[in-house]
Each structure stands twice: as structure tokens, then as C-alpha cells.
């Protein structure tokens with residue numbers, strides 16, 4: 150058995166496989182299918198300070214090898230999470246990572262301070278890349294000064310691992326990554342969904358109530374891989390690769406391109422067991438390639 | 454506990470040009486299935502049919518480990534599924550969702566349109582067990598849309614409406630003369646079908662001042678509560694149809710039918 154452990158900031162994950170925010174609830178639904186102790190971590194559904202009802206229905210459209218969503222960060226707010234959800238999930242035998250969202254820098258800071266009181270949250274993932282909320286989210290992630298400002302402000306109140314989730318909806322993701330690194334982030338996760346759209350030709354109407362939404366699934370994998378590769382070229386911070394990962398081979402491709410860990414998202418809808426199968430598959434690959442440690446494949450892409 | 458299983462197709466029976474029964478052999482013992490619950494079926498590996506598709510259980514043969522679905526062909530997934538052959542496998546996640554509330558006594562009206570008749574065989578069985586009387590009211594565009602009447606008649610009377618009048622009374626389900634019976638003999642209404650039909654039936658239940666439960670067919674990405682795509686507006690805020698439903702008492706929905 151190869152050693153699958155990887156390090157992200159101050160966290161050691163038992164294997165590089167985690168689940169993506171918004172695709173695994175708070176982990177409880179997945180625990181009905183497998184023991185969370187078999188994966189490296191769970192990135193829970195996006196949290197905000199106040200409860201949010203999210204966007205109107207319809208919020209989903211199937212597309213070729215993917216889907217669009219416009220959920221819009223529906224959640225019951227940090228206080229409800231702290232009181233009702235956290236106690237039920239805090240003893241899962243894996244890392245629970247909070248996905249932090251806000252409309253202002255103060256929102257991000259206040260939310261992080263509230264999370265500081267929860268001992269069993271070893272890391273937060275700053276979502277500055279949600280394409281589905283008008284008042285913020287992606288607005289922070291598409292300009293270097295704002296990405297940097299929000300990261301710096303949260304860094305001041307958050308001592309544990311700080312992961313910043315990058316948006317692909319930018320001209321050059323490397324610029325944002327460098328700004329965020331300079332502001333004190335410990336790691337990057339990328340990519341969030343790509344802004345997209347679906348049209349119902351018969352009805353001559355957009356399919357989503359919000360007209361546009363975020364594209365996920367295998368359709369975005371080549372773009373995600375390219376962006377992970379680009380960021381790995383300019384930064385030494387660990388990267389968590391995300392985007393259309395359906396199986397172990399996909400995951401390994403991301404790791405070769407420079408990701409230290411990966412998140413499984415949309416694949417869960419099709420196969421809730423995908424995260425465990427991917428973790429097993431990575432182990433088999435390492436044995437087959439004569440590697441004793443998973444770290445041997447991180448960034449091991451040969452380009453000469 | 455939810456299961457993820459590969460099942461072998463044992464039979465596909467076409468009932469008319471666009472509806473069929475799908476019968477699956479399940480590898481393990483079938484758990485108790487409540488009327489209204491559903492399964493998410495993975496149909497092949499085509500990039501076009503990327504997500505699973507939700508279908509209610511029509512029936513289950515626990516002894517012979519068979520699950521039966523009633524499926525209407527409406528798009529690429531349901532077309533592809535109908536073209537599979539016995540011996541091929543599909544993967545299912547089940548059982549999912551909540552179920553219809555079955556009263557201890559009374560006399561109920563069950564209204565189905567289109568593929569919305571699927572959950573009502575299991576419901577008929579449950580009601581019969583409890584000794585609750587029931588009448589089915591099935592609606593369609595034409596006579597050829599009215600299916601499985603012999604199955605429903607094992608549990609209660611079957612009334613029919615068709616839009617073209619080729620079978621039963623002419624009109625929509627809510628035009629049926631049963632709604633003019635005085636006194637109205639039913640204590641509860643169940644409905645499943647296209648949303649405008651369910652709303653019209655729910656409006657009737659308001660007029661008659663009796664409870665109404667409907668089974669919603671919202672778009673779903675996961676079917677087990679992790680994506681929040683399938684929500685419906687309720688008096689308690691947005692709720693997931695896949696976990697808090699698909700069955701809802703209409704007084705929880707914001708349909709404004711009683712205005």
C-alpha cells in the first residue's frame with residue numbers, strides 16, 4: 150500500500166480526495182453511502198452570515214457532459230450551522246472544511262471569526278468565485294486588489310489553514326493566484342464553475358430562472374487542468390484541483406499537473422461512491438507505477 | 454439505508470407508442486417501499502444523458518426481487534432507457550424521498566395524469582390494507598393515454614376523462630362530474646401529473662375543504678439532498694423536493710390556490 154497522505158497548510162489529509170462544496174451537503178447525506186473516514190476531507194455547503202433562500206427554481210440544466218446550476222448559496226446561515234449542523238458532523242473521522250461566502254469584506258471576516266470558535270474546523274475555503282450571487286462572491290475573485298484585500302483581512306483573524314477558491318472566469322488566473330498568495334493564503338482550490346447558459350429553443354426561453362449559471366462536470370475538465378497547471382508554474386502553494394473529476398485517472402491527471410489534493414463535485418450526483426473509488430484508484434495507480442508515496446506524482450508531469 | 458445497485462433488466466413492456474413498463478431484477482432483498490418513493494436510474498454512459506433520472510416505483514415484487522417502473526418517453530434519457538434490452542444492466546439508487554400519508558379510515562380520490570399514475574399502485578395497496586375506500590380518476594389527451602386501468606380497478610373504481618372525449622368524460626380531470634357530487638364523498642385527494650393539473654386538483658380540494666397531497670416532479674441533479682437544485686417554495690422556505698418531498702400537502706406549498 151502506497152502512502153496516500155498529503156499536506157495542505159497545517160492539515161494532513163489521509164488521502165488527496167475531498168468532496169467539493171455544494172455537491173456533498175454537510176457530509177451527512179454521503180455518510181449514508183460510505184464512511185467519511187475513507188476520504189481526506191469534506192468541503193461543506195457554502196455558508197453565509199445570514200440565512201439565504203438562494204435563487205428561484207429552475208436552478209439546474211443538464212448539458213453535454215456536465216450541468217449548469219444557479220443554486221445561489223442557499224443555506225441557513227452560520228448561527229444555524231453552529232448550533233444544529235456542526236454538532237452532528239464534528240466527529241466525522243475526516244477534516245470538515247467550511248466554505249466561506251460574503252458580500253463585503255466584513256462579511257468574510259465576521260464569518261471567519263465565528264468559525265474560529267468551532268474547534269473541529271481545521272480550515273476554511275474562501276469562496277471568492279461564486280458566479281450565482283449578484284452581490285459578491287465572484288466580484289472579489291475577478292480582480293487582484295479585491296481578491297488580495299479579502300484574503301488579507303481574513304488572514305488577520307484566521308490562524309488555521311486558509312484556502313482561497315479561485316474563479317476561472319478571469320483573464321489570467323495566475324495574476325489572481327499571486328495576489329492571493331502575497332496576501333497570506335496557505336493554499337488554492339480551483340476551479341469554481343464557469344459562467345454558462347442554456348436555452349430552451351421550443352419555449353424560446355432560458356432554462357435557468359437566473360438566465361446564466363455555473364457549468365460543472367467533465368465538460369470543464371480541460372480548462373480546470375490547464376488552470377491548475379498554470380498556477381502550479383507560478384506559485385509554490387499547494388493546489389486543490391477541482392473540475393469534472395469523475396474517476397481516479399482524472400484525479401491523477403490533476404495531481405500530475407500540480408495539484409496536491411483534489412475535490413470531487415458533480416461526479417457525486419452520478420455516483421455517490423465516486424470519492425472512495427477515486428481514493429482506491431489512486432492507490433492502485435501508485436502501486437502500478439512503483440511509487441511509495443502519493444507526493445511522488447504531485448507536479449510530476451513531464452513536458453520535455 | 455439507501456442502496457446503490459446494478460440491476461438487470463428482466464422485461465420492457467410497451468403499453469402504447471410512448472409509455473412502457475421497466476422491470477428490474479434486484480440483486481438483494483428489497484426493503485419496504487412506501488408509496489411515492491422513487492429511484493434515481495443511471496442510463497448508460499452517453500455524454501448527453503449525463504445525470505441520473507428520477508422515477509417513482511410503480512410496484513415491487515419482494516418475493517421475486519423485482520422492481521417495476523412506469524415510464525413515459527419524453528426526452529433522450531427515457532428514449533434510451535426504453536431501447537435497452539433484457540439482460541442489460543442499469544444502476545439505481547433507492548429508496549429515495551418521502552411518501553404519501555395513508556389515513557386510518559375514510560374514502561379517498563386519487564387523480565393521475567400522464568406518467569403521474571406511477572405511484573398509485575403502491576398507494577392503492579397500502580390503502581386497501583388499511584381498509585380505506587378509494588376511487589381513481591385518470592386523465593389524458595386521448596383514450597390511448599389511459600393505461601393500467603385493469604391494475605387500478607383491483608383497488609377501487611376507475612373514472613376517466615380525455616381531452617378529445619375518446620374515452621370516459623370529455624375534458625380535464627377537474628371537469629369530471631365526480632366533482633359535482635353532493636355531498637362530496639371523499640375525505641382526501643392525492644394527485645400526480647403535470648403541474649397545472651395538480652394545481653387545478655388542489656384548487657378543488659380547497660373548494661371541498663379536504664386535504665390534498667401531490668407528488669412533485671422537479672428537476673433533480675442528485676436526488677438525495679446534496680445539490681439543492683430541486684427546491685420548491687413552501688411556507689417554511691425553500692425545501693428540497695428529493696428529500697422533504699416529492700410528496701407535499703398542498704397547504705405547505707405557495708400555490709395560492711385557496712385565494
Ligand SMILES: Cc1cc2nc3c(=O)[nH]c(=O)nc-3n(C[C@H](O)[C@H](O)[C@H](O)COP(=O)(O)OP(=O)(O)OC[C@H]3O[C@@H](n4cnc5c(N)ncnc54)[C@H](O)[C@@H]3O)c2cc1C
Nearest residue numbers: 506507508509523524525528529530531568571670671699
Ligand atoms: C420524484 C420524481 C418521480 C418521477 N416519476 C416518474 C415516473 O414514475 N414515470 C415517468 O415517466 N416519469 C417520472 N418522473 C419524470 C422523469 O424523471 C422525467 O420524465 C425524466 O427525467 C425525463 O428524462 P429525459 O432524458 O427523457 O428528458 P429530457 O428532457 O431530455 O431531460 C433533460 C433533463 O431534464 C430532466 N427532466 C425532464 N423532464 C422532467 C420531469 N418531468 N421531471 C423531472 N425531471 C425532468 C431530466 O431528468 C434531465 O435532467 C419523475 C420525476 C420525479 C422528480
Ligand SMILES: Cc1cc2nc3c(=O)[nH]c(=O)nc-3n(C[C@H](O)[C@H](O)[C@H](O)COP(=O)(O)O)c2cc1C
Nearest residue numbers: 169170171195218276340341365366392393414415
Ligand atoms: C449544485 C452545485 C452547487 C455548488 N455550490 C458551491 C458552493 O456553495 N460553494 C463553492 O465554493 N462552490 C460551489 N460549487 C462549485 C463546486 O464546488 C466545484 O467547484 C465545481 O462544481 C467544479 O467541480 P466539478 O466539475 O467536479 O463539479 C457548486 C457546484 C454545484 C454543481
Ligand code: FES
Nearest residue numbers: 676678680681695
Ligand atoms: S436533487 Fe439534489 S438536492 Fe434534491
